[in-house]
Amino acid sequence: xxxxxxxxxxxxxxxxxxxxxxxxxxxxxxxxxxxxxxxxxxxxxxxxxxxxxxxxxxxxxxxxxxxxxxxxxxxxxxxxxxxxxxxxxxxxxxxxxxxxxxxxxxxxxxxxxxxxxxxxxxxxxxxxxxxxxxxxxxxxxxxxxxxxxxxxxxxxxxxxxxxxxxxxxxxxxxxxxxxxxxxxxxxxxxxxxxxxxxxxxxxxxxxxxxxxxxxxxxxxxxxxxxxxxxxxxxxxxxxxxxxxxxxxxxxxxxxxxxxxxxxxxxxxxxxxxxxxxx
Amino acid sequence: xxxxxxxxxxxxxxxxxxxxxxxxxxxxxxxxxxxxxxxxxxxxxxxxxxxxxxxxxxxxxxxxxxxxxxxxxxxxxxxxxxxxxxxxxxxxxxxxxxxxxxxxxxxxxxxxxxxxxxxxxxxxxxxxxxxxxxxxxxxxxxxxxxxxxxxxxxxxxxxxxxxxxxxxxxxxxxxxxxxxxxxxxxxxxxxxxxxxxxxxxxxxxxxxxxxxxxxxxxxxxxxxxxxxxxxxxxxxxxxxxxxxxxxxxxxxxxxxxxxxxxxxxxxxxxxxxxxxxxxxxxxxxxxxxxxxxxxxxxxxxxxxxxxxxxxxxxxxxxxxxxxxxxxxxxxxxxxxxxxxxxxxxxxxxxxxxxxxxxxxxxxxxxxxxxxxxxxxxxxxxxxxxxxxxxxxxxxxxxxxxxxxxxxxxxxxxxxxxxxxxxxxxxxxxxxxxxxxxxxxxxxxxxxxxxxx
Numbered sequence: 175x176x177x178x179x180x181x182x183x184x185x186x187x188x189x190x191x192x193x194x195x196x197x198x199x200x201x202x203x204x205x206x207x208x209x210x211x212x213x214x215x216x217x218x219x220x221x222x223x224x225x226x227x228x229x230x231x232x233x234x235x236x237x238x239x240x241x242x243x244x245x246x247x248x249x250x251x252x253x254x255x256x257x258x259x260x261x262x263x264x265x266x267x268x269x270x271x272x273x274x275x276x277x278x279x280x281x282x283x284x285x286x287x288x289x290x291x292x293x294x295x296x297x298x299x300x301x302x303x304x305x306x307x308x309x310x311x312x313x314x315x316x317x318x319x320x321x322x323x324x325x326x327x328x329x330x331x332x333x334x335x336x337x338x339x340x341x342x343x344x345x346x347x348x349x350x351x352x353x354x355x356x357x358x359x360x361x362x363x364x365x366x367x368x369x370x371x372x373x374x375x376x377x378x379x380x381x382x383x384x385x386x387x388x389x390x391x392x393x394x395x396x397x398x399x400x401x402x403x404x405x406x407x408x409x410x411x412x413x414x415x416x417x418x419x420x421x422x423x424x425x426x427x428x429x430x431x432x433x434x435x436x437x438x439x440x441x442x443x444x445x446x447x448x449x450x451x452x
Numbered sequence: 453x454x455x456x457x458x459x460x461x462x463x464x465x466x467x468x469x470x471x472x473x474x475x476x477x478x479x480x481x482x483x484x485x486x487x488x489x490x491x492x493x494x495x496x497x498x499x500x501x502x503x504x505x506x507x508x509x510x511x512x513x514x515x516x517x518x519x520x521x522x523x524x525x526x527x528x529x530x531x532x533x534x535x536x537x538x539x540x541x542x543x544x545x546x547x548x549x550x551x552x553x554x555x556x557x558x559x560x561x562x563x564x565x566x567x568x569x570x571x572x573x574x575x576x577x578x579x580x581x582x583x584x585x586x587x588x589x590x591x592x593x594x595x596x597x598x599x600x601x602x603x604x605x606x607x608x609x610x611x612x613x614x615x616x617x618x619x620x621x622x623x624x625x626x627x628x629x630x631x632x633x634x635x636x637x638x639x640x641x642x643x644x645x646x647x648x649x650x651x652x653x654x655x656x657x658x659x660x661x662x663x664x665x666x667x668x669x670x671x672x673x674x675x676x677x678x679x680x681x682x683x684x685x686x687x688x689x690x691x692x693x694x695x696x697x698x699x700x701x702x703x704x705x706x707x708x709x710x711x712x713x714x715x716x717x718x719x720x721x722x723x724x725x726x727x728x729x730x731x732x733x734x735x736x737x738x739x740x741x742x743x744x745x746x747x748x749x750x751x752x753x754x755x756x757x758x759x760x761x762x763x764x765x766x767x768x769x770x771x772x773x774x775x776x777x778x779x780x781x782x783x784x785x786x787x788x789x790x791x792x793x794x795x796x797x798x799x800x801x802x803x804x805x806x807x808x809x810x811x812x813x814x815x816x817x818x819x820x821x822x823x824x825x826x827x828x829x830x831x832x833x834x835x836x837x838x839x840x841x842x843x844x845x846x847x848x849x850x851x852x853x854x855x856x857x858x859x860x861x862x863x864x865x866x867x868x869x870x871x872x873x874x875x876x877x878x879x880x881x882x883x884x885x886x887x888x889x890x891x892x893x894x895x896x897x898x899x900x901x902x903x904x
Contacts, residue, residue, distance in 0.1 A: 278654050278661070280634055283647045290678055300532035304637070347532030351510050352500065359497035362614030366896065373894035411618075418655035420618035429817035430824055436890055437821035440783055444873055444885045451880040 204248045213240040224318050231319035238264070253294040258285070261308040271407040271423060275416040281305045282414070300346035314343045360412040363420060367408045370428040374400055374435050381439045385446075393438045400431040486603030491794055495613040501624040502599060503567035513562040519553020526554070536636040552576075573629045583706035590709035593716040599626040606811075610792045612900060622652035640704070641682035646673060646695045653696070656832040658716075659839050659848070660696065666845040669693045688741040702738060711735060717838035719808055720763045723756045751844070758841040758849055762834050765856045769826050770807045772860075772867050777804050780884065781867075781874040782820050784891040789818045790901055818891075822866045829859035 208216075218225050228234045233243075243260045244251035254260055258273070265272040276282045284305035285292075296302040298310045312320050323339040337357070344353045378397045381390055404427045411419025482490030485505040499506040517525075527534045537543050542552035557568040566572065574581035587594035592601050602608055602623035608616050625631040631652070632643040642648055646664055653660035664670040672693040684690040686698045700708045711734050715721060722728065732752060739748035776782050786802035804823060805811040808830075816827050833855035840848025877885050891897075 278650055280651055283651060284634060284642075287642060287645055287647055300535060304532070304536060345530065347530055347536075349510070349530060351512075355497035355500065359495055359614050359617050362495070362612075363617060366612055366615045366899075369896040369899060373896045376894060377890070417618050417621040417652065420621075422655040422657065425615055425618065426816045430828070432896075433817065433819060433824055434821050437783075440885075440887050440890060443887075444783070444877065447885065448873075448876055448880060 206248055207246045208241075208248055209246065210239040210241050213244075227318040227322075231321040232324075233318075233320050255313075256294045256298065256307060256309045258308050271403070271419060272410050275407070275410040275419040275423075276308070276414040278418060279414050279416045306343070311340065311343050314339070356415075363425075364409055364412055367405055367425060367428055370425075370432050371400060371405055374432050377432075377435050377439055381435075381442065385442050389442060393435055396431050396435050396438065400428060400435075404428050404431055484603065484609075486600060486609075488604070488606070488609040488794065492609050492613060495617055498613070498617055498620060500567065501617070501620040502603075502627050504569045504627055507567040509561075509563055509565040511563045515562055516560045517555065517562060518560070519551070519555045522554035522558075533636045540637045540639070542636075542638065568629075569627060570629055580704075580706040587707050587709040590712060593712065593718075594709040595625045596709075597626060598623040606792055606795055609794050610900070612903065625652065644682050644686055644695060644697050645677070646670070646697075649696045657835045659836055660843070663836075663839040663843040663845040663848050664696065666840075666847060667843045669695075669844065694742075699738060711738075714759065714838065714842070717759075717835045720759075723759070755841045758837065762837055762853070762856065765853075765860055766807075766830055766834060769829060769860055769863050772864055773806050773822065773826055776822070776867050776870050776874075777806060779871070779874070781870045782822070783870070783885060784820055784887050785884075788887050789820075789891045790897050792818070793901055822863060822870065825859060825863055825866070829856055829863070833859060 214225060228240075242264070243255040245254045247254075258277075259268075262268055262270075262273045267273065268277065277286065282305075285303075285307055288304055292303055297316060298307075298314060303310060312323060314323065321336075323336050323343065325333045325336040325340070341350075341353050341357070374397055378393055381393050404424070407419050407427065408424030410416075411421075411424050476487070479487050480489050482488075482492075484490070484492040484494055485502060494502075494506050499508060523534055523537070537554070545551055557566070557572050559566045570581055570584065584596055587596040591597070599620065602616075602619050608619060622631075630638070632648050633639060634642060634648075646661070650661035654662070665674060670693075673695060676692065677695075680691060685704055686695075686701065687703045691698060697704075700711075711731050713721065713723060713728050713731050713735075723732070732749075735752060736745050736748045739745075739751075782804055786798075786804045791799040791802060804819070805815050806823065806826070815823060816831075819827070833852050837849050837852025837856065840846065840852060874884060877883065
């Protein structure tokens with residue numbers, strides 16, 4: 175069932191690429207400067223799928239509109255959205271974990287070194303680009319639903335579909351077994367990180383049950399960072415194939431937060447025991 | 453008559469030396485790799501990072517194919533890599549009409565494919581391979597010994613293998629050539645540029661990328677590098693500023709260890725030993741491609757001073773830490789934290805390890821916060837300052853030392869606090885605090901203990 179579905183979606187994706195090609199070229203011929211409402215009113219007639227894809231993804235839902243990525247100059251609009259810095263401006267900047275895990279990965283390095291040779295007016299296919307940019311993977315074939323290939327926070331069925339889509343992107347260059355092995359290992363690596371988070375959560379629960387909130391600032395801050403930043407660094411390290419983020423910003427960083435949470439609880443308990451004697 | 457013990461010693465040596473060799477040989481024969489190979493099994497994905505030990509061919513397709521047939525089929529199966537190959541030196545038709553096809557490195561039999569190792573590349577690139585192998589005689593750190601270094605580390609063996617796959621991605625620089633020359637373009641020009649190194653040489657303990665890009669060399673590269681002719685060899689006159697490879701692999705020599713003085717910063721060395729003085733003159737000669745020799749010597753002396761100062765701070769922190777350890781004031785104490793699963797000595801006679809020679813390099817988990825503070829001071833702040841000094845990024849030196857100073861103050865205050873707390877507990881509770889099972893239990897801790 176899944177493989178029949180994946181074949182179908184692959185065919186759909188391919189036909190989208192082929193169908194998008196002339197449209198892209200035509201886009202560059204339109205001159206002038208446009209605002210979001212103008213983009214939508216025109217493209218709803220010309221390519222309503224594009225607009226509905228955008229609306230159903232997280233960008234559409236969060237009001238990240240056309241000009242945020244494409245700018246207002248119609249002639250530059252496609253090229254601009256294919257540049258990585260269009261994404262970085264919101265996704266944590268160049269030094270943030272999302273962008274930096276990619277830009278130090280082999281994909282990111284190749285793109286950095288060969289950027290000058292790439293003609294970004296060309297569609298996002300392996301024929302045209304040696305290594306993937308942000309848009310290559312997350313808007314593969316020019317679809318506009320950025321969430322459709324993200325496997326995070328989804329129902330099991332949607333997750334399967336998202337993974338299948340991303341595998342197809344990888345398949346442009348990599349062998350099926352290689353993709354499968356790296357994905358499997360990545361999922362296990364992330365699951366281990368989540369176990370560290372669970373271990374920390376249990377300690378935080380203990381602390382909350384034993385001490386009033388005003389004594390828990392340090393523990394809560396450590397846990398919050400672990401939950402929001404450290405596990406994210408690991409996840410993007412895995413997704414973007416950055417050993418540095420998988421390791422130094424990921425697993426040992428989780429270890430450090432976990433042991434400090436345990437240390438903070440130990441301290442509170444030691445002080446409590448002493449206070450009781452006095 | 454000669455005393456009997458001479459004969460006994462000789463006889464023992466005759467037995468023990470071969471037995472030692474046999475034991476080391478046996479220890480490498482398990483399911484894993486390296487000295488602890490009997491104690492672990494690889495994750496299947498690790499075959500791509502250590503192909504010599506773990507790679508197994510796909511068996512989904514049968515048959516033998518010529519290079520042209522590989523290219524024909526893979527143009528649709530994996531078009532990206534075929535494109536890469538077409539633009540590579542391998543696809544260029546030589547004078548005798550030959551090309552280097554897929555099958556020359558991967559083999560012809562689709563059920564018995566090879567993942568190319570450095571030995572495969574050596575069939576044609578023998579000089580580069582010989583230079584690379586030659587690194588081994590300089591010991592660690594080196595590219596050629598990187599994989600051994602990873603799998604022979606106890607904390608590699610101790611941790612779940614899916615977790616430490618992250619380690620061997622970089623340490624695979626020893627086991628395949630595409631870490632620097634990405635597949636399937638395998639371009640020398642790419643490897644000459646600093647970015648080729650930074651997938652591994654980045655991050656807290658080795659910010660080679662950040663320190664280089666912050667230096668005058670790196671700034672010039674970032675401003676103008678895109679227009680330099682990268683097809684030229686890395687030698688005097690060809691480049692306006694040096695890159696990683698220009699200095700560390702001068703003239704394209706595939707060898708990063710022969711000028712290595714500071715050994716990655718992880719152990720203290722004497723820069724004025726006779727061997728290091730000879731190496732230093734090699735650096736001065738290299739710097740002299742652009743700078744005056746005396747000026748270069750002065751810069752290098754500046755680094756000596758920086759390192760001396762840094763080690764002074766590290767020894768001070770170590771001294772502070774050894775006192776709560778000997779007075780049993782660390783909490784958790786060595787016996788109250790999970791032992792490293794494969795370390796039976798540690799399990800039987802628990803002892804907190806402090807500093808490089810006691811194995812602090814692996815002590816970033818299962819330790820008390822004050823020990824982790826020292827680990828971070830030593831591994832992140834100190835090594836960041838070292839890289840800043842080596843690459844000419846003064847702000848990293850300043851920042852690294854400021855962070856070390858702050859860490860030192862914190863460690864000192866924490867040690868005093870631990871002592872006061874411990875003494876109060878002895879006075880009022882009559883015993884040291886028992887953390888019970890807090891450090892020995894938990895989702896990950898239990899998995900790591902039971903499954904390794």
